[in-house]
Amino acid sequence: MGLLERSDAYWKFLGQCTQCGHCVDACSSLTSANMTLGEIARALLAHERAAGSREDLAARILGDGALMQAVRGCFFCTSCKNTCFAHNDVCDLIYNARVDFQSLGLIERGAWSSVMVDQEWDIFTAYRAIHGIGFADLVRHAESEGHAAETDCAVAFFPGCSLAAYGPDLTREIFATMEELGGKTTLIDHCCGSPLKSAGFFERAEALCDRIADEVALSGAREIVCVCPGCANAMRSTLGRRGLDVAVTLLPAFLTAHGFTGKRALPEGTLCLSKSCQDRDGRYLEETCRALGVEADASTACGACGATGATPGTLGAADGAPGAITIFNGCCGAGGAVSAFDPNRQASQADSKLSFAPDGSTVVTMCPTCTYTYAFRLMSEPRDVANKHYTELLFENQLDWDTVFAQLGGMWSGEYGPWLAQVFA
Numbered sequence: 001m002g003l004l005e006r007s008d009a010y011w012k013f014l015g016q017c018t019q020c021g022h023c024v025d026a027c028s029s030l031t032s033a034n035m036t037l038g039e040i041a042r043a044l045l046a047h048e049r050a051a052g053s054r055e056d057l058a059a060r061i062l063g064d065g066a067l068m069q070a071v072r073g074c075f076f077c078t079s080c081k082n083t084c085f086a087h088n089d090v091c092d093l094i095y096n097a098r099v100d101f102q103s104l105g106l107i108e109r110g111a112w113s114s115v116m117v118d119q120e121w122d123i124f125t126a127y128r129a130i131h132g133i134g135f136a137d138l139v140r141h142a143e144s145e146g147h148a149a150e151t152d153c154a155v156a157f158f159p160g161c162s163l164a165a166y167g168p169d170l171t172r173e174i175f176a177t178m179e180e181l182g183g184k185t186t187l188i189d190h191c192c193g194s195p196l197k198s199a200g201f202f203e204r205a206e207a208l209c210d211r212i213a214d215e216v217a218l219s220g221a222r223e224i225v226c227v228c229p230g231c232a233n234a235m236r237s238t239l240g241r242r243g244l245d246v247a248v249t250l251l252p253a254f255l256t257a258h259g260f261t262g263k264r265a266l267p268e269g270t271l272c273l274s275k276s277c278q279d280r281d282g283r284y285l286e287e288t289c290r291a292l293g294v295e296a297d298a299s300t301a302c303g304a305c306g307a308t309g310a311t312p313g314t315l316g317a318a319d320g321a322p323g324a325i326t327i328f329n330g331c332c333g334a335g336g337a338v339s340a341f342d343p344n345r346q347a348s349q350a351d352s353k354l355s356f357a358p359d360g361s362t363v364v365t366m367c368p369t370c371t372y373t374y375a376f377r378l379m380s381e382p383r384d385v386a387n388k389h390y391t392e393l394l395f396e397n398q399l400d401w402d403t404v405f406a407q408l409g410g411m412w413s414g415e416y417g418p419w420l421a422q423v424f425a
């Protein structure tokens, strides 16, 4: 092996890139670095050739500000891939580069120490422990005190790390609905491993997904229902790799298939649906629109912002159909753990997405981490827009971000502060 662990991936990418430059035009990070994706691969290989040792290689890459920007400023949003005639796989390139960056010590520990989601403690499990949030009674496939593991579940519910931590009542309400509609349900209350991938621990992320797949298999469930498109993609890829016959469904599709009727009226005013960047082909967006009772209409797409018009409909018995619906694409700013490298880039990305939402409208997100990101941004820079995850439009319980942010902040200054500082040092 050479000095770079993943040089094969860079050679392969370089061989497929014509340096046409379209990807640069699609991305503010590549524009600021003035590098095409192919030039990222080329630069990594050039530094490897010139370096005499791994320490020397790390120093050369660290001194290459454009390369650092291009690799660490990536949201994994794939906007660039959509402009690439060869559909070159940006995620494969940048995930590999992050693995090399991690092993060369180019990603500082503070960027990832609190999101090692395959360990006992990460920011989500610590938040849950400190604030008494637990689901032991719902995790039926796992043995616990006074409870034997159950292996006859029909469905596994995967809310994802953000929703399980920051919306426990909403999580329980969805769980109860799923059980009512789909039969005996168990809860998978892990993270899908996305933060590990962003930090360059790709294999650890895959191992975590393998653990989840094992749990699903043990539970007997033949279907796993995910709230977030990113979790659904991770599980579909893992279950396929493992050859397990378990269907992966996004929650809206599950609800529609079981004739679910939304429990509340849609908000008044314009709904702005923020498409998840994990929803590459728009399939999850369509499923979400269907569950909400609205229909996407690509024929009215906005060329300037990628926004797509949609036809309002009704949500079950709800009589509060919105006046207009807009769908916009692109990352909310949370992808790729960019905030740990360049917080301003994350903030300006969130601002740019929120700027498409007119006053009085409601931004509706598909991934709970997007909801968190917009809530955080709206707390810092208030606007006259509401911010809701799609589950909040369908169920009674709502996310209370004021309380969540107060509790998150208080964790560090309260009695658990020293423990957290030590665990995440």
Ligand code: SF4
Binding pocket: 016, 017, 018, 019, 020, 021, 022, 023, 024, 036, 037, 038, 083, 084, 085, 086, 087, 088
């Ligand atoms: S758009 Fe594709 S082919 Fe063109 S420079 Fe970027 S990666 Fe290379």
Ligand code: SF4
Binding pocket: 026, 027, 028, 029, 030, 073, 074, 075, 076, 077, 078, 079, 080, 081, 090
């Ligand atoms: S995936 Fe998104 S952030 Fe990353 S290089 Fe492509 S357009 Fe830029």
